[in-house]
Amino acid sequence: MESKTYPDITRIFSSLILLFAFQASFACGWYESAETSRLALFKSEREGFLKLHYFCYSANSYHEVSQVSNRDQELNCLEWQKKIGTNVSTADIYTILYETDSDKFQAAYKNHTLKQVFAKNTFIATLLRLKNKPFLDYLVFAKKLEYNNIPSSKWESWGSINSYQENVNTVAIGDYNQKILSAKDAFLKQRYAFLILRDRFYSSDKAEVISLYDTYFANNKNTILEPWALYYKALCIDDYPLQNYLLSKVFATCDDKTYAVMQHYNFKQTAATLRLAKNDEERNMILIIESMRNPAPDLNTMKQVYSLDSNSVYFSFLVQREINKLEDWIFTPKYSSNKIPAVSFNQMSWYDNYEKAKAENFNKDIFYLRELKQFLIDAHSKVSGEQKDFMASAISQLCFIDDEIDLGKKYVNMISVKANVSIQLQKNIQLALVALKQDNLKEKDTQNNLFNYFNAIEDLVQEDNSLLKNLYSLYRIASDEFSKQGDKTTAGLLFLKSNLKKEATDSWYYYTPSFYEYTGYFERYATLEDMDDLIALYQKEDKTPFEKYICAGTTAPDVNFYRDVKGTIAFRKNNLAIAYQVFASMPSNFWQKNYEYKNYLNEDPFVPKVLKKAKERKFNYRFNKAEFVAKLIELKKENTPTSNLLLAHAYFNVSYWGNSWMMLAYDWTSGGENYSDYVYGENNYDAEMKYQNSNYYRCTLAKMYYEKALKMSKNKEEKALASLMIFECNYYDYYRDFDISHEEQAAFKSGKEIVDFYSVYNTTKTFKQYNCPLLKAFIN
Incomplete structure (x- = not known):
């Protein structure tokens, strides 16, 4: 955050230091990644997607997998069996x-x-037979070799083993050729060869790795060890196009090395790699790998x-990425x-003219969406089985993005009842979208x-927490639709539910919302009537299943959280009667x-903050909102010079510049967007400008x-104090525009009041108490 320094005009502005410090504590040091905020609803998958999960569309280098x-x-294991x-x-x-x-x-x-340690394990029981001693010897050798070269790590093919001890038996390779040749069984010969090939790779013996692969695997590919071995050979080849070509063959034939392949694949060698392909299938795999990294x-x-x-499963996966x-x-x-x-790519410019860029990119995206949708519709009639269900799900999702609800419903209804779990999940998301877009959301x-x-x-999230992003996205859209239909209560609760799902994707612990997270949506968007509806729902005993659901984890632990918001909204609107009734x-x-009330509502609201030196300020005032509002009502009824002066002090203090600003706002910022602006997606300045007929910023x-x-x-004395404070109000009104404006400002005009302060009232105690050489400099 860029800090600003202002001239020390007079001691009456020293309070700004405290407020800027408060802003830093509220608005700085908080960050959310682009991937966390990315919306994604489409999650349909086919059998075979699991090996590709790392390459799902993501703002991160690779998608996180569970x-x-x-x-x-x-x-x-089947080969061993x-x-x-x-x-x-x-x-x-x-x-x-x-x-x-x-x-x-x-x-x-x-x-x-x-036999005792691994009792009832049929593999161990079989290996202990005398005829199987060569297989047991191999396994002992393999287990020892796990520790070679990288003692603190595990071989990637033993990835789920839990722990290692520091002092264990490693194995000396010795004459590894003899080790392989001494194995009389071809099965064991090849497995010894693989273990030693891998050991030679980590010893940077590239020539031997290539030789071992060519000798024991190149002409015997009917084993899962072959693509594993080919991966190591590929990395020992310095010719990048050839390395890419071999890696593409590994990617096509095994699951275990797909992530590693992508990490080593050189994406700057596309043309040269394609020239090495011997057939369409090989060319296709190279293009697939390239596409999986294309944003x-x-x-x-x-x-x-x-x-x-x-x-092709790869085709289906690319469809998912594209959606x-x-x-x-x-x-x-x-x-x-x-x-x-x-995720942005070079052709997308957002910074020169955001609104123009947003409109242009949206038009391009919709045009592309419709081109993709038509291609899938044409293809849908030509496929069958799981692919057909997947395609119907994909088409319907594109329809919903484009607000073609009826066409989307048509393809949702084409999804078979026998479709796999992920496609059925997507069907539920899409049926929810239909209801949100077409139905009366107030109907039971x-x-x-x-x-x-x-x-x-939600039931499926318990088994697959990657679905949290889909719920975050769905609830965010649902919140928006309920808001459009005028139901701010449900909209606000769904908004928080959406945020909680988003938070859960990045948190390993159970997350409890803060005071402001329970109330933030409502203090920004709700009316007094909305708050009545929210409080009524909170207190309702016979909630419907839907009402219980939206309230679960989203309602504040105390209904008074919401009463405070209602009273604050009323106070912002100068409706003191309702504000008092609620606070009382x-x-x-x-x-x-x-919340933070004790820390920021802790000074006398009837003594203007700007008149206090820092050392004179006391923070032990026990603030009660109901008593404060009651006092304002009483002072208004009195309508005397003294009561009006006290009212003026109070309204100055509940402004942005005073010591009781938390009567109207829940955070304080020096300008620009802050944390809560980020959460709720818009700068709240325009709304704050209207608090109490602009009193919040302009001291009106x-x-x-x-x-x-x-x-x-x-x-x-009263007239002197009123004159000084009218000057202060004028200055802060000017200062607010100066603070947020990037344009040239006209010079500040202090007005008649400061002149009177230095002439008509220069003999008063008030003048002697608050006079300052720098203050006189404002006289125009």
Whole structure:
């Protein structure tokens, strides 16, 4: 945050230092990543997507995943089962190969307790047979080799093992050629070769890695070890196009190395890599890999992939990426706080003229969306099975983004009842969108339907927390739709629910909202009637399932949170009667126990802050909003010079410049957007300008009462004080424009009051108390 320094005009402005410090505590040191705020609703998947999850559309370099594919490891277990007997459980093989620490295995082997330590494990029982000793010897060798070269890490093929000890037995490779040749079984020979090839890779023996692959794997590819070995060979080749080509073959044939392939793939060698492809299938895989890292529209690649294999899982995955791109480009600027897509590419300019760029990019995105949608509609009739359900889901999602609700419903209804779980999940999201866009949201049937759709998705989140982003996005859109139909209560609760889902994607702990998170939406957007509806819902005993659902985790722990907001809204509107009624209904100690009131409503509101030196200020005033408003009502009824002067002091202090600004606002900022502006997606300055007929920033009410006191009073001390404070009000009115404006400002004109202060009232005690050499400099 850039700080500003202002001239020390007079001691009466010293209070700004405190307020700027407060602004820093509220508005600085907070950050949210682009990926966190990105909206995404489309989550339909096909079997086979798991290996591709790292490459889902994301603002991060790679998408974060909650689970990875273990298909390769399962294939390895099947190869072992086929070799040593079908009576051996693949689950038992998996346990030993991938879930058993080397030190535990070695200790059991050394102590001759394998049978006891791994009781009932059919793999161990079979290996302990005398005829299988060569296989057991291999496994002992493999477990020891896990520690070689990188003792503190695990081999990537043993990724789920839990822990390592520091002092364990490693193994000396010795004459590794002899080790391989001594294995009489071809199965073991190849596995020894792989272990040693990998060891040579980490020892930077590139020539030997290539030799081992060419000798033992190039002509024997019927094993999952072959693409694993090919990955290491590829990284030992200095010719980047050839390295890319080999990596593309690894990507196509195994799951375990896909992320590693992408990390090493050189995306600047596309043309040269494509020239090495021997057929359309190989060329296609190279294009697929390139597309998975492309943030721009990529329909042409999708068309090529589809033309080769209309049922391709890779084609479906690219469709998902493309829809997520469009959601980001269209939904994120519309519903998130960032105002721009989470992922931007070079052709998207947002900074020269935001509104123009927003309109131009939106038009481009809608045109592209319709081009993609038409392509998928044409393809839908030519596919079958899971691909057909996936395509229907994709088309309907594009329809909803483009507000073609009826066409979207048509394709939602085409989704089979036998569709997989993720497509059924998407169907619930899409049915919720239909209800939100078309139905009367105040009707009980509509709300019941929404509850069922929302609840079905929430159930799945327990198993897959990556769905939190989809819920965050759906609730944000739902909040907007309820707001459009005039239901600010539901809109506000759904907005907080959306934020809680967003927060959960980045938090490993249970997150409890703060006071302001419970109330922030309402203090910005709600009316007094909206607050009555919210309080009534809060206190309602027989809530419907939908009402229980929107209240779960989103309602404040105390209904007085909402009463405080209602009273504050009334006070902003100068409706003192309602403000008093609401504040009086609250516990008298509420403002001592909640939020930041005790820290910022702690000075006498009837002594103008600007008249106090820093050392004179006392922060032990017990502030009670009801008593304060009652006093204002009483002073208004009196309508004397003294009562008007006290009213003026009070209204000065509840302004932005006073010591009781928290009567009207929940945070304080020196200008520009702050934390709460970011959360709620717009600068609140225009709304704040209207608080109490502009008194909050311009001291209009304070000035009015000072002028009344000046006119009515016969007391020179009162008149001197009123004159000084009218000058202060004029100055702060000017200063606010000066502070936020980037344009040339006319010079400040102090007015008659400061002249009178130095002439008519220069013999008063007030003048002697508050006179300052710098103050006189303002006389024009």
